[in-house]
Amino acid sequence: MTKAVCGEPAVARALAEAGFKQLADSRIENVEKIRQTLGTGIEVMLLRLPMFSQCAAVARLCDYSLNSEAAVLTELNARATELGIRHRVILMVDLGDLREGIWPDQLDTLRRQIQRLPHIRVAGLGTNLTCYGGVIPGPENLGRLVALKNQWESKGEPLAIVSGGNSSSLQMVLDQSIPAEINHLRLGESILLGLETVHRSPIPGAHLDAFILRAEVVELKEKPSVPIGSLTEDAFGNRPVFTERGCHRRAVLAIGRQDIDFSITPLNRSLEIVGGSSDHLLVDAARAPKLKVGDIIDFIPGYGALLAAMTSPYVKKVYI
């Protein structure tokens, strides 16, 4: 998956060379980048439900798209007809996380509607968990997905793909508890950052530092830890909480919410993030006496910070 890295060609190439047979992204612009990078030598899947207005591009550029709406499937069918192709879709079923997906009892109705769309081929069923609702995958919800596949096949065509979720389902693969019929996962964070996403614990053998975020110190001074004066909201409408840690050496770094969220961890464990604003990050440097203005501090980004940093034109990307 190249979603968190804006379809970056270096990452797409690395994944293709690592042997992945399919790449996926949520944005059609990124799918186009993958196509330019890798041609038709790899299958590409659109992860976000297609916009009605982008169906022509989806049919032209994507081998697969994830779908849940009859109206969009009808539009995709029309665009695929013009191209003389059969567009393959994975129908998304909502198993309780309440983001995208057909409610299970509606699946049979949709199956009958799709029978009238000759340029749509249902390649499989899928589900998405642990995104909006934070629902953990388990034998019960993934078992329901398998039951729906069997129900579908008893009335319709065989399904090649049963896509059992995202990085949060990887733990079930590792401990071999995933239902055998599930033959496909859509992995983003686990591949890019080396974390499974139910407990955010490291995946055995994975690199946790594939992405390093670097920011420069622009101020370094002794300051109190609690603001002085009567307090209102910060620049973003929040009321920050301050911990009294006395006067301490504090660094201001030239990076902020315009580039990242603050889900970042300094590699130097003696540094501690205390807050920040649009363009500044504040770091407690009391336990880093050698730090000086102009120094670069390295961080491991969390998923939110990686996504934001890759999208920010102010963050320079270097691939080594």
Ligand SMILES: *Cc1c(COP(=O)(O)O)cnc(C)c1O
């Ligand atoms: C982002 C996304 C994924 C990947 O999620 P990770 O938690 O990063 O593995 C999978 N499926 C869909 C539909 C997505 O939008």
